[in-house]
Amino acid sequence: MTDLVTLSGDTVVTTTLAIAEGTQTQHKNVLELARTYRADLEEFGMVAFGTRPRLPGQHGGGSTEYADLNEQQATLLLTYMRNSPIVRTFKKSLVRAFFQMAQRVNMRAANPLAVLNDPTAMRGLLLSYTEKVISLEKTVAEQAPDVATFHRIAAADGSMCMRDAAKALQVRPMDLRNWLISNRWIYQRPGCGGWLAYQERIQQGVMCHKINTVQRDDGSDKVVQQPRLTPKGIARIGTEWAKAAA
Known part of the structure; x- marks a missing residue:
């Protein structure tokens, strides 16, 4: 239940x-x-x-x-x-x-002393604390290689498009995109086909925009914004996924 x-x-x-x-x-x-x-x-x-x-x-x-x-x-x-x-x-x-x-x-x-005077409450607290310590030690040992990798990514220079970021995180691009949508990292304006990063994520330093100028068939220029994940953003996603999988 x-x-x-x-x-x-x-x-x-x-x-x-x-x-x-x-x-x-x-x-x-x-x-x-x-x-x-x-x-x-x-x-x-x-x-x-x-x-x-x-x-x-x-x-x-x-x-x-x-x-x-x-x-x-x-x-x-x-x-x-x-x-x-x-x-x-x-x-x-x-x-x-x-x-x-x-x-x-x-x-x-x-009244924190009330817990100390309650054997049942104390036993529950001690058991919970012990279980958390054991679980944390196990999680740290299992996640150590991944966390070290994410830290190296966070210290790197440059940003990545969603496809390259998915490759770095060893997931399908579609899965990363869906996660970014559901967790409000990217969105689409009505009537527009491209993706944009939420301003909040840009301010957090986990995403940025790369602006490209492409030429239309009629010779005019079109400005295209591409949302990109920063090293800090990739490291944050990887760390959150590692915690969720623990």
């Missing part, structure tokens, strides 16, 4: 997986709804998309993509779903779960 709410840092979140399970809706439909209304959801913070291994018994292979949603985002997403009895019941459960988790977080922050 998927946890209804969890902590992501200091933020209480739910997932599209939990919403799909609680509303008895196919997860692909919930995820598509989150993508469709992503701009609305991101008025309440960035939507974090991620992947996790499929659970035993789930159909398909590989990993499952999902999105983390804070309380406001989850509430808004549920308003875009058909208000059936199942959805209404789940809404109440989710509101209650968010409230209860927020209360627990506030109590721990106000």
Whole structure:
């Protein structure tokens, strides 16, 4: 059973997986709804998309993509779903779960000694800490070669087109392009065939534009912008993919 709410840092979140399970809706439909209304959801913070291994018994292979949603985002997403009895019941459960988790977080922050006096809580904290240390050590060992490669790329000069960047990352160009679209690195203007980098990504130094002038058949000049990934951007993507695969 998927946890209804969890902590992501200091933020209480739910997932599209939990919403799909609680509303008895196919997860692909919930995820598509989150993508469709992503701009609305991101008025309440960035939507974090991620992947996790499929659970035993789930159909398909590989990993499952999902999105983390804070309380406001989850509430808004549920308003875009058909208000059936199942959805209404789940809404109440989710509101209650968010409230209860927020209360627990506030109590721990106000009185950290309460955890020390609770053997069950202490045992859970120690077990969680030990598991995280073991997992982190394993991840560091497994990712060390890739991370070293990404650091070398980040220190390099020059930028790459999407095809060359995909080759450097050892993925299909189509897969890289789809990732860049879904994570809001590139977009297309209506009526235009070419891709453009979001200004936010340019300011972050992970993408840039290469401007070329080509000649039309009638002899006139046409200015074409090509989005390119900087070494910093390639290293960032590679590091995020390595973490997601861990």
